[in-house]
Amino acid sequence: MKKISLLGSTGSIGTQTLEVIENLGFELVSLSFHSNEALGKEQILKYKPKFVSISNEHTYEKLIPFLDSLKIKHSNEPRKAILEETEMVVNAVVGSAGLMSTVCAIEMGKKIALANKESLVCAGKLINELLEKNKEARIYPIDSEHSAIWQCFFNKKEVKKIILTASGGPFREWEYEKIKNATFHEALKHPNWVMGNKITIDSATLMNKALEVIEAYFLFSLSKEQIEVIVHPQSIVHSMVEYRDGQVLAQLGSPDMRLAIGHALTYPNRLENNFNRLNFVGKTLTFEKVREEFKSIDLSFRALEDGGTMPAVLNAANEACVEKFLNGEISFLDIQKIVEMAMNAHEKINNYTLEQVLEVDKWAKKFVYDLTT
Numbered sequence: 001m002k003k004i005s006l007l008g009s010t011g012s013i014g015t016q017t018l019e020v021i022e023n024l025g026f027e028l029v030s031l032s033f034h035s036n037e038a039l040g041k042e043q044i045l046k047y048k049p050k051f052v053s054i055s056n057e058h059t060y061e062k063l064i065p066f067l068d069s070l071k072i073k074h075s076n077e078p079r080k081a082i083l084e085e086t087e088m089v090v091n092a093v094v095g096s097a098g099l100m101s102t103v104c105a106i107e108m109g110k111k112i113a114l115a116n117k118e119s120l121v122c123a124g125k126l127i128n129e130l131l132e133k134n135k136e137a138r139i140y141p142i143d144s145e146h147s148a149i150w151q152c153f154f155n156k157k158e159v160k161k162i163i164l165t166a167s168g169g170p171f172r173e174w175e176y177e178k179i180k181n182a183t184f185h186e187a188l189k190h191p192n193w194v195m196g197n198k199i200t201i202d203s204a205t206l207m208n209k210a211l212e213v214i215e216a217y218f219l220f221s222l223s224k225e226q227i228e229v230i231v232h233p234q235s236i237v238h239s240m241v242e243y244r245d246g247q248v249l250a251q252l253g254s255p256d257m258r259l260a261i262g263h264a265l266t267y268p269n270r271l272e273n274n275f276n277r278l279n280f281v282g283k284t285l286t287f288e289k290v291r292e293e294f295k296s297i298d299l300s301f302r303a304l305e306d307g308g309t310m311p312a313v314l315n316a317a318n319e320a321c322v323e324k325f326l327n328g329e330i331s332f333l334d335i336q337k338i339v340e341m342a343m344n345a346h347e348k349i350n351n352y353t354l355e356q357v358l359e360v361d362k363w364a365k366k367f368v369y370d371l372t373t
């Protein structure tokens with residue numbers, strides 16, 4: 001029975017991971033969450049983990065007597081102690097808040113099922129250097145596109161390019177003028193996936209795909225010229241790899257994150273599950289170009305071109321903009337404009353340290369707050 005540690009247990013990926021763990025009969029040894037007290041308590045009572053970490057100070061203080069009464073070890077830092085007894089860490093925290101856990105898990109030589117794409121976006125170069133040093137550690141992607149590429153990626157020398165698919169989000173067919181006034185309720189209606197708020201807004205701005213370009217760049221050690229994005233509204237083809245002889249391998253499946261989570265948890269095996277199966281009859285698969293008005297993907301290629309800490313600025317400025325948009329403080333199209341402004345204002349650091357990435361993350365978020373309040 002595989003021992004799993006789940007970070008971000010109360011989120012969309014977190015709760016689906018719990019379903020997968022149950023389905024596969026794995027053991028949940030520890031979990032972490034931030035502020036969802038009710039769901040956190042429910043999960044603790046149901047799964048009886050040995051260790052719980054709660055990052056929100058207020059929630060943590062409140063739940064200490066509850067954890068003590070159950071004799072569960074606890075902390076408010078989702079770091080070393082929580083990962084000690086596990087074979088595999090699932091990082092399903094949202095945003096750059098997940099970076100330190102990824103770093104810590106690598107340093108401890110753990111296998112990491114990584115949903116937190118922001119870790120790789122903010123500090124991909126550093127993470128790859130750490131993986132070089134800690135040979136036992138591995139990252140297995142949960143993001144469906146990267147899981148697809150991982151499953152189709154054989155001999156790197158023979159790979160011509162990868163093709164990331166994007167659903168196009170809820171505004172794919174909207175007039176540009178109408179998109180300007182899109183509300184957060186409209187942006188939160190993703191056509192194919194039910195996900196956390198931040199990634200749903202990122203899917204509407206195509207910033208999710210922009211982050212995924214950077215995630216793929218570091219995960220598969222590609223050049224930026226080897227990464228292409230195509231819109232595929234049905235979200236059935238999760239991504240593709242084109243080889244130098246012109247043949248293309250694609251991975252298909254129903255839009256159900258439990259499949260990608262299960263693959264990361266069971267690799268190199270494929271275990272039986274009762275998740276959604278794909279039914280081809282009556283399905284039409286279509287592909288189209290990304291609309292030019294959406295600038296996010298261009299910004300991600302620019303961040304890769306600039307290198308150093310620029311991807312961290314793109315990520316942090318976007319996180320702050322999404323928060324502002326969800327609070328009704330900026331408009332939908334302001335997101336891409338403000339992210340670009342933050343990138344223009346940043347003096348990148350090429351060979352950054354972890355401390356410098358964390359500083360840059362703070363700087364870019366403050367840049368957005370100062371500009372918008």
Ligand code: NDP
Pocket residue numbers: 007008009010011012013014032033034035036037040055092093094095097098115116117118142143144193194195196197198199257
């Ligand atoms: P959610 O917002 O649904 O969940 C986020 C989780 O992170 C919650 O458990 C939350 O705790 C916790 N959290 C929030 N802030 C902090 C913090 N400061 N420190 C520690 N933990 C924190 O997000 P998703 O599940 O949608 O996404 C998680 C990650 O997976 C993201 O990186 C996303 O890009 C990626 N991903 C998600 C997909 C999806 O289908 N949802 C698909 C592919 C990738 P609490 O709720 O208790 O506050």
Ligand code: MG
Pocket residue numbers: 143144145212
């Ligand atoms: Mg994805």
